[in-house]
Amino acid sequence: MLRMLAARLGQMVFVLFGISVLVFGVFFATPGADPTARIAGRGASPEVMARVRSAYGFDRPLPVQYARMMEKLFVSRDLTSFVDHGAPVVPEVMAAAPVTLSLVLWASLFWVVFSLAIGIVSAVLRDSWVDRFFMGIGLLGLSMPVFWLGEVVNLVTQSRFHDTWLFSWVPPLGYVPFSESPLGWARALLLPALTLSVAFIGLYARVLRAELLAAMGEDAIRTARAKGAGPARVWLWHGLRLSWLSYVSLFGMDFAQLVGGGALLTEVVFALPGVGRLTYQGLNTLDLPLIMATVMYAAVFVVLANAVIDGVYALLDPRIAEGRHGR
Amino acid sequence: MRDGPWSRVWHGLGQRRGAMAALGLLGLIVAASLAAPFYAAWVGVDPFVSNVAGTTLRHGQVVDLMQPNDNPLHLGLTPLGPDWRIGEAYGLGSDAQGRDVAARVLYGGRNSLLISAAAAILCMMTATAIGLCAGYFGGWVDIVLSRMLDVLWAIPVYLLAISLSIVTVGHGLRLGPVTIGADNLLIPVIIIALVYIPYAARPLRARALSLSRAEFVMVSRGLGASHWRILTREILPNLADTLVVLAPLLMALCLLAESSLSFLSLGVQAPAASWGTIIQDGEGLLYTRPAVAILPGLMIVATVLSLNVLGDALRDTLDPKRRGRS
Amino acid sequence: MDAETLLSIEDLRLALPDGRVLLDGVSLSLARGEALGVVGESGSGKSLTAMTVMGLLPDVRSSGAVRFRARDLLMQDARAWRRLRGKEIAMIFQDPMTAFLPVRRVGAQIDEQIRLHEKLSRREARARTVRLLGEMGVPDPAAAAERFPHQLSGGLRQRAMIAMALSCAPALLIADEPTTALDVTVQAQILVLLTRLRETGAGLMLITHDMGVVAQACTHVAVLYAGVVVERGPVRAVLDAPLHPYTRALLAAMPPLDGPRPAHLPAIAGQPPAPDARPPGCVFAPRCPQVRPDCAIRPPVVRMGEQEVVCVLYAS
Numbered sequence: 001m002l003r004m005l006a007a008r009l010g011q012m013v014f015v016l017f018g019i020s021v022l023v024f025g026v027f028f029a030t031p032g033a034d035p036t037a038r039i040a041g042r043g044a045s046p047e048v049m050a051r052v053r054s055a056y057g058f059d060r061p062l063p064v065q066y067a068r069m070m071e072k073l074f075v076s077r078d079l080t081s082f083v084d085h086g087a088p089v090v091p092e093v094m095a096a097a098p099v100t101l102s103l104v105l106w107a108s109l110f111w112v113v114f115s116l117a118i119g120i121v122s123a124v125l126r127d128s129w130v131d132r133f134f135m136g137i138g139l140l141g142l143s144m145p146v147f148w149l150g151e152v153v154n155l156v157t158q159s160r161f162h163d164t165w166l167f168s169w170v171p172p173l174g175y176v177p178f179s180e181s182p183l184g185w186a187r188a189l190l191l192p193a194l195t196l197s198v199a200f201i202g203l204y205a206r207v208l209r210a211e212l213l214a215a216m217g218e219d220a221i222r223t224a225r226a227k228g229a230g231p232a233r234v235w236l237w238h239g240l241r242l243s244w245l246s247y248v249s250l251f252g253m254d255f256a257q258l259v260g261g262g263a264l265l266t267e268v269v270f271a272l273p274g275v276g277r278l279t280y281q282g283l284n285t286l287d288l289p290l291i292m293a294t295v296m297y298a299a300v301f302v303v304l305a306n307a308v309i310d311g312v313y314a315l316l317d318p319r320i321a322e323g324r325h326g327r
Numbered sequence: 328m329r330d331g332p333w334s335r336v337w338h339g340l341g342q343r344r345g346a347m348a349a350l351g352l353l354g355l356i357v358a359a360s361l362a363a364p365f366y367a368a369w370v371g372v373d374p375f376v377s378n379v380a381g382t383t384l385r386h387g388q389v390v391d392l393m394q395p396n397d398n399p400l401h402l403g404l405t406p407l408g409p410d411w412r413i414g415e416a417y418g419l420g421s422d423a424q425g426r427d428v429a430a431r432v433l434y435g436g437r438n439s440l441l442i443s444a445a446a447a448i449l450c451m452m453t454a455t456a457i458g459l460c461a462g463y464f465g466g467w468v469d470i471v472l473s474r475m476l477d478v479l480w481a482i483p484v485y486l487l488a489i490s491l492s493i494v495t496v497g498h499g500l501r502l503g504p505v506t507i508g509a510d511n512l513l514i515p516v517i518i519i520a521l522v523y524i525p526y527a528a529r530p531l532r533a534r535a536l537s538l539s540r541a542e543f544v545m546v547s548r549g550l551g552a553s554h555w556r557i558l559t560r561e562i563l564p565n566l567a568d569t570l571v572v573l574a575p576l577l578m579a580l581c582l583l584a585e586s587s588l589s590f591l592s593l594g595v596q597a598p599a600a601s602w603g604t605i606i607q608d609g610e611g612l613l614y615t616r617p618a619v620a621i622l623p624g625l626m627i628v629a630t631v632l633s634l635n636v637l638g639d640a641l642r643d644t645l646d647p648k649r650r651g652r653s
Numbered sequence: 654m655d656a657e658t659l660l661s662i663e664d665l666r667l668a669l670p671d672g673r674v675l676l677d678g679v680s681l682s683l684a685r686g687e688a689l690g691v692v693g694e695s696g697s698g699k700s701l702t703a704m705t706v707m708g709l710l711p712d713v714r715s716s717g718a719v720r721f722r723a724r725d726l727l728m729q730d731a732r733a734w735r736r737l738r739g740k741e742i743a744m745i746f747q748d749p750m751t752a753f754l755p756v757r758r759v760g761a762q763i764d765e766q767i768r769l770h771e772k773l774s775r776r777e778a779r780a781r782t783v784r785l786l787g788e789m790g791v792p793d794p795a796a797a798a799e800r801f802p803h804q805l806s807g808g809l810r811q812r813a814m815i816a817m818a819l820s821c822a823p824a825l826l827i828a829d830e831p832t833t834a835l836d837v838t839v840q841a842q843i844l845v846l847l848t849r850l851r852e853t854g855a856g857l858m859l860i861t862h863d864m865g866v867v868a869q870a871c872t873h874v875a876v877l878y879a880g881v882v883v884e885r886g887p888v889r890a891v892l893d894a895p896l897h898p899y900t901r902a903l904l905a906a907m908p909p910l911d912g913p914r915p916a917h918l919p920a921i922a923g924q925p926p927a928p929d930a931r932p933p934g935c936v937f938a939p940r941c942p943q944v945r946p947d948c949a950i951r952p953p954v955v956r957m958g959e960q961e962v963v964c965v966l967y968a969s
Contacts, residue, residue: 011474014474015474015477015478015481018474018475018477018478019478019481019482022478022479022482023482023490026487026490026491026494027490027494139632139635139636139639140628140632142631142635143579143628143631143632143635144624144627144628144631145583145586145587145590145603145606145624145627145628145631147587147590147606148586148606148620148621148624148627148628149624151606151610151613151620151621151624152621152624154613155613155614155617155621158614159613159614257483257484258483260483260486261483261485261486262483262484262485262486264485264486264489265485265587265590265591268591279486279489280591283489283493283591283593286493288493288494291489291490291493292490294486295482295486295487295490298482298483298486299481299482302481302482302483303481306481
């Protein structure tokens with residue numbers, strides 16, 4: 001058990017290191033994309049270029065640059081933005097994180113509730129018109145670009161039907177902190193979270209239905225029926241118990257990716273000042289340290305979430321805890 | 328069923344009405360996009376030139392492309408709205424720069440489809456090479472390749488794509504002697520292909536791994552076949568099923584990624600269009616001329632939905648055991 | 654039927670919705686305290702017969718009658734089935750590894766069955782679970798109940814499975830190849846356990862492909878071939894004087910229970926027919942060494958002493 005934990009930890013450190021090298025490389029060592037030119041602007045004179053280069057340390061060898069960048073990101077945490085000279089980046093990311101977390105929490109609540117309901121109903125009524133209808137809707141949800149769906153939602157709720165009883169409660173775009181007004185917070189997040197969750201509802205309902213149907217063919221389910229268990233108990237207790245492993249791991253991955261900035265497009269469309277929108281603003285000003293910090297933050301979050309999923313897995317399936325069941 | 332996988336695919340798809348409808352819709356979208364220059368010439372518009380001072384004929388009358396705003400204050404100008412006559416100039420209205428929306432949507436389709444198809448193919452080729460090596464050779468080759476995929480996978484797909492785009496946008500990419508211009512479509516193709524490699528490589532690796540332990544591979548190895556021969560003659564042909572199923576699903580993902588990048592102004596660069604850039608153009612007109620942003624989105628939904636339906640049908644056809652599994 | 658009879662199946666026929674015939678005339682009967690061995694090759698329909706008695710077959714058309722304590726099982730609704738399953742008729746499956754839910758503790762799974770049928774507290778249910786596990790010869794039953802299925806050996810798993818089947822004191826126990834997945838030494842122990850069970854007055858229906866198992870553990874036997882019961886009767890009578898050529902072939906292919914194993918055992922030539930390619934006459938005719946022209950017509954059931962046989966050789 002301890003050895004497994006140590007091996008897992010080693011792997012995590014390796015992946016984190018790999019990510020930091022990759023991200024650093026993308027931003028500061030992409031062939032043809034000289035960060036100096038990026039900061040100095042197009043057509044800058046050689047003197048300006050040289051000044052920028054030495055000021056940011058781009059004249060040093062890459063490993064030294066890498067070490068300095070990581071030190072600024074994780075140790076001293078005083079990495080400053082290229083654009084707003086002197087504004088530290090790390091606190092900015094930390095301030096944006098609660099917004100993203102709120103959005104993703106709401107969205108995940110919606111997608112878990114709806115996908116569980118739809119997935120179970122579709123599996124129980126498999127090949128009926130209800131099943132086909134739900135799976136068709138699910139596929140449609142999967143096929144919609146989230147930023148476009150967000151614009152359609154805005155069009156309907158902010159403009160075309162805003163003055164009807166149905167959408168008159170919809171607040172203007174933006175975010176309200178929970179500490180300021182819990183009700184305002186919920187209202188501001190409801191539609192963005194629903195929009196974000198649509199694709200996930202479709203995906204998760206389909207995955208759950210498939211896994212449930214596969215589980216229903218297993219011997220253990222036949223045993224449950226032979227014991228005299230009723231259909232509700234067989235599906236919900238035994239069937240879900242067998243089939244939710246892949247659902248849970250998928251959920252962990254997606255949740256982590258979204259909190260890590262995967263919700264960028266939703267945040268942009270609904271003007272929510274989260275980590276994703278911070279990245280987007282960095283894009284417009286070509287603020288490389290800011291973007292690097294957010295991407296790094298995202299990756300670290302995903303790696304940590306993966307470790308948590310592994311732990312949850314071991315709780316859900318005792319065979320994995322003993323390493324008998326390589327997944 | 329009879330002989331090769333292709334006849335099985337055709338046979339299976341032919342029996343599925345949904346798949347045939349998807350194939351038809353997809354064919355229609357591709358044909359319409361390919362016909363973009365003919366359409367533009369036919370109705371007589373240039374969708375790449377700003378034309379804010381221009382006029383057009385509507386119901387036999389000359390009208391300005393930029394109309395006085397219909398909001399209560401009459402501030403600013405609003406582009407001409409759609410009258411839904413396709414085949415006439417500005418039948419779907421004009422965008423903020425006085426360009427024909429219908430022609431731009433068709434031209435945008437060319438780029439969106441081209442980029443997503445090319446990215447899907449490039450991604451599958453790379454992923455197949457990685458998956459084959461990792462699955463077949465195993466050992467440290469597998470460990471190194473799999474860890475590299477883990478690293479790539481840990482960064483949210485869109486963030487990675489955005490990061491790669493931001494460093495190449497405006498400056499292009501220099502790979503040794505080769506320089507790819509900043510407005511070259513190859514840049515989004517390479518970026519999108521790269522970020523989806525882990526997605527495609529994992530199932531291919533798993534398949535290659537199980538195949539390389541299969542009896543017929545053991546036999547070839549026992550007969551002294553070279554690694555190259557086993558990989559290309561024994562294992563690769565057996566990956567065909569996985570690849571055929573993967574192709575439309577991957578292209579759907581690539582299309583969504585492309586439109587997202589273009590929406591963030593990081594994909595296709597102006598004045599060229601893609602469905603994503605048109606939605607971006609239409610964002611400012613959302614409440615006054617929603618058609619500009621909504622129409623290209625509908626095209627994306629139709630295309631991605633068709634690809635997903637097709638992918639599902641292919642999976643059901645090629646792997647009847649997994650019928651209905653997603 | 655007499656009062657002692659627990660289960661009687663009369664001329665049971667099953668067909669798939671597309672018309673393929675799975676069972677084509679199965680008649681069995683089982684009295685209290687008896688053990689009926691249902692023998693046949695895979696595909697002969699022996700597991701289907703068991704699943705019909707449990708009501709676990711979806712989407713099949715059935716005709717004939719399955720009577721359990723004078724109740725026609727084929728006529729009852731889902732609710733009645735649920736009260737019956739696990740309480741009055743219980744089943745033991747071939748592979749206890751897959752039959753248990755892998756992600757829950759063995760004890761919890763046995764408790765569940767008890768609490769499904771009787772109003773007991775968790776504590777009372779667990780007490781019965783531990784007692785049953787102990788009676789089945791599981792060492793340290795309280796600790797074993799806290800284990801997950803994969804943490805027990807194959808033999809212990811099957812003992813736990815039997816404990817679960819017996820947890821509500823069923824009148825009929827159906828065991829589907831209960832020893833096939835086990836080591837030879839463990840097989841014998843499990844068979845002893847199953848024979849002891851008859852002393853409580855319950856009936857046992859033992860599905861197997863192994864005549865040896867029947868000889869060890871059963872009082873009666875029914876030989877199934879291609880969906881038809883070709884011969885049935887008391888075990889002693891059938892073993893001493895097998896009537897149907899198929900039964901004879903089966904017995905000849907069985908190694909002797911004691912004494913040296915012969916150099917080679919005679920095998921039956923050919924394969925049993927697929928469900929959609931069964932001959933209209935005697936189902937065994939294509940492989941039968943004593944085949945005659947009149948085998949082309951389905952032979953009637955003939956009573957010979959305590960035995961019943963379906964073969965033209967005995968038709969008068």
